[in-house]
Amino acid sequence: MSIHMTTRPMSRILIVENEDATRHALKTLLERHAYRVEEAASLDAAQALAPQTFDLVICDLRLAGEDGTQMLALSAPTPVLVMTDHASLRKAVVALKEGAVDCITKPLDDDEVVTTVARVSGSPGPARDASPPGVPSGMIGECAAMQCVYERIRKTAPADVTVLVQGESGTGKELVARALHRQSRRAKAPLICVNCAAIPETLIESELFGHEKGAFTGANSARTGLVEAADGGTLFLDEIGELPLDAQARLLRVLQEGEIRRIGSVETRYVDVRLIAATHRDLQSLSRSGEFRLDLYYRLNVMQIDLPPLRERDDDILAIAKILLERACARHARPGLRLSRAARRDILGYAWPGNVRELENALERGVILAEGHLIHPDDLGLPSERASRATPPSAEPPHSSDDEASLDDDLSLEDYFQHFVLEHQAQMSETELAQKLGISRKCLWERRQRLGIPRKKQPRRMA
Numbered sequence: 001m002s003i004h005m006t007t008r009p010m011s012r013i014l015i016v017e018n019e020d021a022t023r024h025a026l027k028t029l030l031e032r033h034a035y036r037v038e039e040a041a042s043l044d045a046a047q048a049l050a051p052q053t054f055d056l057v058i059c060d061l062r063l064a065g066e067d068g069t070q071m072l073a074l075s076a077p078t079p080v081l082v083m084t085d086h087a088s089l090r091k092a093v094v095a096l097k098e099g100a101v102d103c104i105t106k107p108l109d110d111d112e113v114v115t116t117v118a119r120v121s122g123s124p125g126p127a128r129d130a131s132p133p134g135v136p137s138g139m140i141g142e143c144a145a146m147q148c149v150y151e152r153i154r155k156t157a158p159a160d161v162t163v164l165v166q167g168e169s170g171t172g173k174e175l176v177a178r179a180l181h182r183q184s185r186r187a188k189a190p191l192i193c194v195n196c197a198a199i200p201e202t203l204i205e206s207e208l209f210g211h212e213k214g215a216f217t218g219a220n221s222a223r224t225g226l227v228e229a230a231d232g233g234t235l236f237l238d239e240i241g242e243l244p245l246d247a248q249a250r251l252l253r254v255l256q257e258g259e260i261r262r263i264g265s266v267e268t269r270y271v272d273v274r275l276i277a278a279t280h281r282d283l284q285s286l287s288r289s290g291e292f293r294l295d296l297y298y299r300l301n302v303m304q305i306d307l308p309p310l311r312e313r314d315d316d317i318l319a320i321a322k323i324l325l326e327r328a329c330a331r332h333a334r335p336g337l338r339l340s341r342a343a344r345r346d347i348l349g350y351a352w353p354g355n356v357r358e359l360e361n362a363l364e365r366g367v368i369l370a371e372g373h374l375i376h377p378d379d380l381g382l383p384s385e386r387a388s389r390a391t392p393p394s395a396e397p398p399h400s401s402d403d404e405a406s407l408d409d410d411l412s413l414e415d416y417f418q419h420f421v422l423e424h425q426a427q428m429s430e431t432e433l434a435q436k437l438g439i440s441r442k443c444l445w446e447r448r449q450r451l452g453i454p455r456k457k458q459p460r461r462m463a
């Protein structure tokens, strides 16, 4: 893998991506960090913009019907940073071998994108790392349970041991793996992330360990596996509880002896890989039922990092929501949106079974659907039959002055709305009222219901 570094400050970046939403979000993010960005939705459109004149090209590997790796040749000598999803990790490995400077995986993580772009371009990097001291970049939250997690990361990262990260889905296990890699001596080598649940069981062994030509039907050429691709670096195996038993046996050999044997090969190769595994399942009880090898479990569990579910992070929820909301506002070019008091109460009262990912999605929905400056409970679209939480909604933590201000704004806006409607509804139609308030008729109707001021039926005017 060749790493291209340049010392001049980054100025122009070309994004080649056929998905409009991703392209737009990436452009907005990079422009916020003072990069000049142009975009193309296809190889042809990219070529027309003379990619070789840019300072960096960021290209999706799976352009609709086109092979993104072609951008490497089209852009030379400009460095190319490739984007991929879990399904096309194989292509990413090939692209890295062919000279891509690095690879970022989808769904894109804002902090990772900014840090990677800064690193591969040699530019000074993000203007500020939003993370407070001691909090790994990209992670939000400072409650006591998360402080323990950060301390574990800080102590474990340099130790070069295998780590087992446990937590419910969406609690940030992959973020922990990234932080461990970044803070380790392997930081400059590749981090290969594989979601074992996303690869079909029949393919997973050859994906991980590679195969020789003719090893099985369809194996037309020899292939390097992802374990070998991580040589010198870190391999993150998410959802390791889904790994079939045969693959578990091969993985055990890698951990015990550093040995790897491609499928269909008699030759043993040696790799130097640090393994980080994650699961939301109880591996010990899986091993009792014979689904997970106990010896592998013990090998994996040298260090354990447990992530708390979001519902147990009371002190953090609103702080996380605030930062995720700012990010969503930036992605959708809706600056300044805030959560209404009722929305904040609902966020605190909800059990968040999908954890931070679910909160991220709800806020994204809120930003897209909000009509005024505030996001209301309906915009968040939380399931109506809320799973109850131990903490009642009234237990909202003390407000910072910022929260206090937005609470007052919220109240005064609702007061203003109510006042305006009551004062003018006799003279104005619903359409006129909605226009004056800058909201849709539907939104006016919904707010009337919520505030208990439904429109009274007007007596029909006689001609």
Ligand SMILES: Nc1ncnc2c1ncn2[C@@H]1O[C@H](COP(=O)(O)OP(=O)(O)OP(=O)(O)O)[C@@H](O)[C@H]1O
Pocket: 109, 138, 139, 140, 141, 167, 168, 169, 170, 171, 172, 173, 174, 175, 176, 238, 278, 280, 356, 357, 360
């Ligand atoms: N502490 C956190 N701070 C900021 N973002 C977070 C945090 N935890 C999770 N996220 C965000 O939530 C989403 C899910 O995170 P991640 O993929 O790391 O979770 P996971 O536990 O690996 O989930 P799964 O097991 O379903 O793969 C990501 O978009 C991530 O950025």
